[in-house]
Amino acid sequence: MDFTWKIGGAQGEGIDSAGEIFALTLHRKGYYIYAYRHFMSLIKGGHTNYKVRISSKQHRHRGDQLDLLVAFDQRSIDENLHELKSGGAVLYNAGAFEPKFPADVDVVPIGVPMQQIAKDHGSIVMTNMAAMGASAALVGLEPDAFDDFIAERYGKHGADVVEANRKVVRAGFQAASEATSWRARLPELPPEARGKKRLFMHGNDAIALGAVVAGCRVVAAYPITPATDILYSLLKLLPEYGGVVLQAEDEMAACQMAVGCNYAGVRAMTSTSGPGFSLMTETLGLASVSETPVVIVDVQRAGPSTGMPTKTEQGDAFQAIFSSHGESQRIVLAPATVEDCFYDIQRAFNLADKYQCPVIVLTDLSLGLSKQTVEVDDIDFEKIAIDRGQLLTEEQVKEIAANGGYKRYALTESGISPRALPGQEGGVHLAISYEHTEEGWEDETPLHRVAQTEKRIRKMSTFDPAEFGVRQSGDASPDLLLVGWGSTIGQIDEAREALKAEGISVGHLHLSVLYPFPAKEVREAIESARAVLIVENNAFGQLQQLIQLNVGHYDHIHHCRKFSGEPFKVFEIVARAKEVLAAKSVKEVG
Amino acid sequence: MASTVTVKEYRAYAQQPTWCPGCGDFAVVAAMQRALVNLGLKPHQVVAVTGIGCSGKFNYYLGANGFNSMHGRSLPVAQAIKIANRDLVVIAAGGDGDGYGIGVGHFIHACRRNIDITYVVMDNHIYGLTTGQTSPTSEKGFKTKTTPYGAAEYPIRPLPLAIASGCGFVAQGFSGDVKHLQSLFEAAIQHKGFALVNVFSPCVTFNKEQTYDWWRENLVNLDEREDYDPTDKAAAYKVVTETNGLVTGIIYREERPDYQDELPNYDPKPLVYQDLSKPVKDREKLLQAFM
Numbered sequence: 016m017d018f019t020w021k022i023g024g025a026q027g028e029g030i031d032s033a034g035e036i037f038a039l040t041l042h043r044k045g046y047y048i049y050a051y052r053h054f055m056s057l058i059k060g061g062h063t064n065y066k067v068r069i070s071s072k073q074h075r076h077r078g079d080q081l082d083l084l085v086a087f088d089q090r091s092i093d094e095n096l097h098e099l100k101s102g103g104a105v106l107y108n109a110g111a112f113e114p115k116f117p118a119d120v121d122v123v124p125i126g127v128p129m130q131q132i133a134k135d136h137g138s139i140v141m142t143n144m145a146a147m148g149a150s151a152a153l154v155g156l157e158p159d160a161f162d163d164f165i166a167e168r169y170g171k172h173g174a175d176v177v178e179a180n181r182k183v184v185r186a187g188f189q190a191a192s193e194a195t196s197w198r199a200r201l202p203e204l205p206p207e208a209r210g211k212k213r214l215f216m217h218g219n220d221a222i223a224l225g226a227v228v229a230g231c232r233v234v235a236a237y238p239i240t241p242a243t244d245i246l247y248s249l250l251k252l253l254p255e256y257g258g259v260v261l262q263a264e265d266e267m268a269a270c271q272m273a274v275g276c277n278y279a280g281v282r283a284m285t286s287t288s289g290p291g292f293s294l295m296t297e298t299l300g301l302a303s304v305s306e307t308p309v310v311i312v313d314v315q316r317a318g319p320s321t322g323m324p325t326k327t328e329q330g331d332a333f334q335a336i337f338s339s340h341g342e343s344q345r346i347v348l349a350p351a352t353v354e355d356c357f358y359d360i361q362r363a364f365n366l367a368d369k370y371q372c373p374v375i376v377l378t379d380l381s382l383g384l385s386k387q388t389v390e391v392d393d394i395d396f397e398k399i400a401i402d403r404g405q406l407l408t409e410e411q412v413k414e415i416a417a418n419g420g421y422k423r424y425a426l427t428e429s430g431i432s433p434r435a436l437p438g439q440e441g442g443v444h445l446a447i448s449y450e451h452t453e454e455g456w457e458d459e460t461p462l463h464r465v466a467q468t469e470k471r472i473r474k475m476s477t478f479d480p481a482e483f484g485v486r487q488s489g490d491a492s493p494d495l496l497l498v499g500w501g502s503t504i505g506q507i508d509e510a511r512e513a514l515k516a517e518g519i520s521v522g523h524l525h526l527s528v529l530y531p532f533p534a535k536e537v538r539e540a541i542e543s544a545r546a547v548l549i550v551e552n553n554a555f556g557q558l559q560q561l562i563q564l565n566v567g568h569y570d571h572i573h574h575c576r577k578f579s580g581e582p583f584k585v586f587e588i589v590a591r592a593k594e595v596l597a598a599k600s601v602k603e604v605g
Numbered sequence: 606m607a608s609t610v611t612v613k614e615y616r617a618y619a620q621q622p623t624w625c626p627g628c629g630d631f632a633v634v635a636a637m638q639r640a641l642v643n644l645g646l647k648p649h650q651v652v653a654v655t656g657i658g659c660s661g662k663f664n665y666y667l668g669a670n671g672f673n674s675m676h677g678r679s680l681p682v683a684q685a686i687k688i689a690n691r692d693l694v695v696i697a698a699g700g701d702g703d704g705y706g707i708g709v710g711h712f713i714h715a716c717r718r719n720i721d722i723t724y725v726v727m728d729n730h731i732y733g734l735t736t737g738q739t740s741p742t743s744e745k746g747f748k749t750k751t752t753p754y755g756a757a758e759y760p761i762r763p764l765p766l767a768i769a770s771g772c773g774f775v776a777q778g779f780s781g782d783v784k785h786l787q788s789l790f791e792a793a794i795q796h797k798g799f800a801l802v803n804v805f806s807p808c809v810t811f812n813k814e815q816t817y818d819w820w821r822e823n824l825v826n827l828d829e830r831e832d833y834d835p836t837d838k839a840a841a842y843k844v845v846t847e848t849n850g851l852v853t854g855i856i857y858r859e860e861r862p863d864y865q866d867e868l869p870n871y872d873p874k875p876l877v878y879q880d881l882s883k884p885v886k887d888r889e890k891l892l893q894a895f896m
């Protein structure tokens with residue numbers, strides 16, 4: 016059982032802060048929250064909304080439907096009414112507009128003059144607080160439920176501001192209590208869950224926190240939605256450890272800076288979204304050929320070009336895997352959950368040091384920006400130990416120097432050449448973007464070209480993608496195998512459960528590593544299923560094409576794609592799954 | 606600093622140059638090696654970062670640590686190395702195309718960011734490595750393979766551009782005067798903050814106009830002029846305007862805190878030597894922020 020609430024209005028009306036206070040309040044009460052921000056690439060006006068799914072168990076998406084919509088304007092009704100459950104309520108800003116509903120919709124309109132209340136008890140900018148108070152009344156919270164947050168958020172503006180906000184909340188509460196007898200029921204909380212300490216964070220927070228735990232001390236980046244929050248988190252976390260957040264002049268510089276720090280021995284990363292990643296692609300080749308570790312986070316948004324900056328998409332898999340000229344080494348991870356973000360960024364740093372190549376962490380807007388409840392124990396700081404790979408100590412370098420001299424690109428059996436750092440005596444070397452000899456000297460002769468290329472290929476051969484994110488759940492050898500990657504795990508999981516409940520044999524294969532591709536595991540899963548449905552938040556079917564490339568062509572593979580800029584809803588996957596199964600049974604019978 | 610270093614130590618790591626005989630860049634490497642030796646710096650304490658160009662091979666021949674990046678990208682890498690390890694002496698080097706063409710965005714921002722590195726531009730007014738196309742510092746009307754009717758564009762003036770962008774050390778040298786160049790490099794390295802040394806370094810193969818003789822006839826050494834005060838910004842603008850930039854010496858200098866001094870909680874101990882295990886011990890405190 017869960018309850019979903021959404022507040023909508025124009026950008027600049029405090030929709031986000033109202034949503035976040037509502038979400039955090041219920042989170043602290045012991046509910047599992049999943050909060051989804053719908054916003055636009057503008058500062059004032061337009062339409063923005065904040066949806067909160069409140070549940071007694073953990074969900075990894077925003078939910079298909081809506082119980083209570085708080086509407087500041089008609090547009091909020093028009094854009095969101097389709098989600099409202101039959102018999103759900105719309106709490107609207109009475110006096111500000113006269114709401115219109117389609118005749119065939121079963122909705123309970125509740126008018127509360129929120130703007131007027133705000134004016135009377137505080138100021139018009141507190142309209143969102145009147146909405147909070149009214150919401151509290153309708154879902155059975157106390158009128159003082161938000162008092163602590165109001166103090167936390169507005170304390171810096173003075174005691175009178177805090178007091179005014181609280182008054183507006185109470186007046187909103189009072190008005191709604193009197194306006195209607197409609198009441199929502201929040202899910203039942205087991206006693207042990209009440210007030211339980213849990214974390215409320217989004218993927219971007221988890222990336223930032225994981226990076227700090229991994230020993231990352233420099234982040235060079237250029238602001239871009241939806242990745243900038245990673246910088247905000249790191250600005251709070253890094254200075255404590257002497258770390259630096261540097262706003263570079265552009266993404267070319269940002270990525271080159273991350274490479275420079277890593278060359279000098281400091282773990283560093285850059286974070287961006289599609290347009291910025293495009294500018295970084297030259298540096299992927301540089302890091303590959305110079306064998307310098309670097310970690311790049313791409314919080315995908317809908318492209319191409321500037322595209323839809325505030326909308327989600329899984330559109331950058333190809334660019335993460337194939338971009339940059341020539342043939343260059345890299346690893347691409349695609350975390351599926353907030354917890355994955357925390358661990359995968361740590362793995363990324365270890366892998367970058369181990370294989371001395373770029374590691375790309377692909378998340379997306381919906382995972383990056385949706386705050387959700389996470390168990391404290393699931394953010395384990397000691398699960399992944401820092402492993403710097405073959406980074407030489409001062410003494411080791413001296414010993415190598417005394418025994419024939421240090422060669423940066425030595426042709427070793429593993430293909431990994433131990434790394435000396437600038438500043439170490441005896442380890443003087445040149446790291447280079449040109450093809451080179453073992454010493455790092457520019458060279459175009461076939462002998463060195465072939466030897467160095469084979470060395471770079473050889474070093475990746477011990478990477479086992481299955482270790483880094485191949486999840487399987489549900490039935491083995493199912494009638495239908497759902498396949499997804501990255502942030503869609505929550506909806507696919509719920510779709511699997513819904514289909515299962517109807518007696519369908521269904522499995523779920525979820526990938527959190529895209530390159531090198533886990534071909535063996537994917538082949539086995541695909542070949543054991545009667546039908547396969549690949550679920551992707553893009554139009555071209557990038558995972559499907561990767562499967563075709565790495566595993567092969569199969570007639571029983573079908574797809575479910577969404578590229579509207581919105582995350583999947585469960586019913587969309589379920590409907591498509593049934594369509595595929597129905598077509599299949601017709602074919603098999605006929 | 607006890608000067609126990611010799612140029613020989615640098616030569617131990619250096620490669621055989623492949624520059625054209627007579628190329629101005631030889632003098633730049635020689636002057637830099639002498640400057641480093643004179644400052645008592647050993648090869649392992651120095652990193653030279655380059656992009657691409659004939660001049661981009663500067664760090665093949667210098668004999669210190671080197672990072673050779675891509676065309677135009679020496680400065681971002683060099684600044685980052687200094688952030689990672691402020692004990693290292695970091696020199697970025699490259700050509701006029703590398704620094705004032707494809708990399709000019711980084712140049713302007715490096716000036717205002719003021720990270721403590723030295724930037725040497727071997728300015729030959731031409732693209733040497735790609736065999737003779739026009740460069741951002743080519744004079745208007747200059748004929749090259751890509752400007753057979755003469756360059757239509759006005760050249761970049763690196764010195765006023767640097768001063769206007771907040772560079773606290775702006776100098777210019779000439780490959781025909783190695784001793785003077787060495788003194789400029791020493792001053793630039795010792796300057797705390799971003800330091801530019803633009804060096805007129807003739808391309809004997811593709812630029813037949815700005816030759817050694819031409820430079821000798823046209824350059825005035827400001828360091829020899831007792832009445833010139835390089836801390837006077839207005840005077841610096843005036844002299845580079847009046848002479849069309851045909852001056853050598855320290856043009857402008859200004860002391861101000863460097864980037865790292867301005868950072869909150871920045872530890873003088875280089876980042877590369879910091880203990881990475883601290884956050885694990887701080888788990889409770891760190892998680893509190895997300896409750």
Ligand SMILES: Cc1ncc(C[n+]2csc(CCOP(=O)(O)OP(=O)(O)O)c2C)c(N)n1
Pocket residue numbers: 657658659660661676699700701702703704727729731732733734735740
């Ligand atoms: C992205 C990119 N574009 C173009 C080139 C080709 N290229 C190499 S060096 C160079 C210009 C070199 O001129 P300059 O920087 O003045 O150095 P010089 O050779 O004169 O010392 C060009 C255009 C390249 N390597 N990379």
Ligand code: SF4
Pocket residue numbers: 623624625627628629630659660729733734807808809810811
């Ligand atoms: S082409 Fe010009 S710049 Fe290049 S090495 Fe020869 S003389 Fe020097």
Ligand SMILES: [Mg+2]
Pocket residue numbers: 658700701702727728729730731732733740
């Ligand atoms: Mg040039």
